[in-house]
Amino acid sequence: MHILVSESEPPAxxxxxxxxxxxxxxxxxxxxxxQLVPGATCDRVTPADEGSAVPDAAKIAGYxxxxxxxxxxxxxxxxPAVRREVALMRAVFQSGTPSFGSCAGLQVAVVAAGGTVRAMGPRREAGFARRIVRAAAGENHPLLDGRPPSFDAPAVHTDEVDRLPAGGTLLASNAVTRVQAAEIRHDNGVFWGVQYHPEISLREVAAALRRQSEDLVEHGLARDEADIxxxxxxxxxxxxxxxxxxxxWRLGLDAQVTDEAKRMIELRNFIDHLVLxxxxARGRTRG
Known part of the structure; x- marks a missing residue:
């Protein structure tokens, strides 16, 4: 299997x-x-970087x-960085290659397909998104196969989807962020995405909180950096x-977060139910 990973982070x-x-x-x-696709070949591109060479739709179709x-x-x-990110995602949609994104990855797909993103203002999901539940269209959607009726997931974000584009379907929400999971059908492509982070470890959650400590103190989630x-x-x-x-128990977490396999359910579902x-159907024979 040949996979393209688009890294949305700018260099700093x-x-x-x-x-x-x-x-x-x-x-x-x-x-x-x-871990999920042993033997897969993964190429990484960095469209936020100035002068970065990114593939066009014809090349993306080969993934x-x-x-x-x-x-x-x-x-x-x-x-310029945002424009490059969005341009790459439009090429992904044009290519027809299945795509998945988390956090800003979801937001890039939303904007590329004609939706909008906004700042969350004083609200924050810092560490974990709590009590995520399926929307009506998510009840039987394969992206969420194996998730219980309500679940938590790693999440650290200050922006959120404001309006899904035409062709966008809301799959899951919680009390803080309305669009926690969505499907977007646009141009020739299908995108599945989540606002939370099924790909990151608990160690990465902890590191993200430390990196954003000033913001968390400013918004009253912690008294000081020692709290964080x-x-x-x-x-x-x-x-x-x-x-x-x-x-x-102290963190209020269950196996949906602490068990790595359960934490990555959406990634496995995307591969099993959309990619394969x-x-x-395309008649791919590569390993």
Whole structure:
């Protein structure tokens, strides 16, 4: 299987993330895909980078799947980096290659298909999105196969989908963020995406909170950086040993987050229910 990973992070954010967890957002996706699709070939592109060479629709059509990572970019701002991200996603839609995105990856697809994204204002989902539930169209949608009626997931974001585009279908919501999961059909393509992060580990959750500590204190989620360090240390300890039930209880988490296989359900569902059938229909024979 041949997979394209589009890393939405600009260079400064990429360096900061590598300093904290040892890999960029796109590299995290590649790590997870190596677990889910052993033997797959993954190419990484960085469209937010000035002068970055990105494939056109014809080349993207040669891939079996495209994954879009999270990013601190604001999709409602008109910047060269945002324009390059959106242009690549439009090429993905044109190519007909199945695509998946988390967090800003979902937001890029929304904007590329004609929807809108907005800042969350004072609201935050910092660490975990709580009590995500299916919308009517998500009840039997394969993206959410295996999820219980209500579940939590890793999430760290300050922007959200404002309006889904024509061809967009709401699949899941919670009390904080209306669009937690969606399908978008646009041009020749089908995109499945989530606002949360099924690809990141608990260690990456803790690191993200530390990287955003100033914002979290400013918005009243913590009294000071010591609060964030203490909370992040508990998440780190649970990452090191997910069987420590007292830590899961302290954080209010269950196996939907602490069990890696359950945490990555949407990634597996995308591969099994969209990528492989599309690949078969195209007559792909590559390993």
């Amino acid at each position: 954010a990429r360096r900061k993330r590598r300093d904290s967890v040892g890999r960029s957002s796109g590299e995290t996706f590649i790590k997870r895909l190596a 079996d799947a495209v994954f879009l990572s999270g990013s601190p970019l604001h999709l409602y701002e008109d910047s 360090d203490d909370h992040s240390a508990t998440i780190d300890a649970l990452h090191a040993d997910p069987a420590r039930q007292h830590l899961a 059938p599309t690949r078969s």
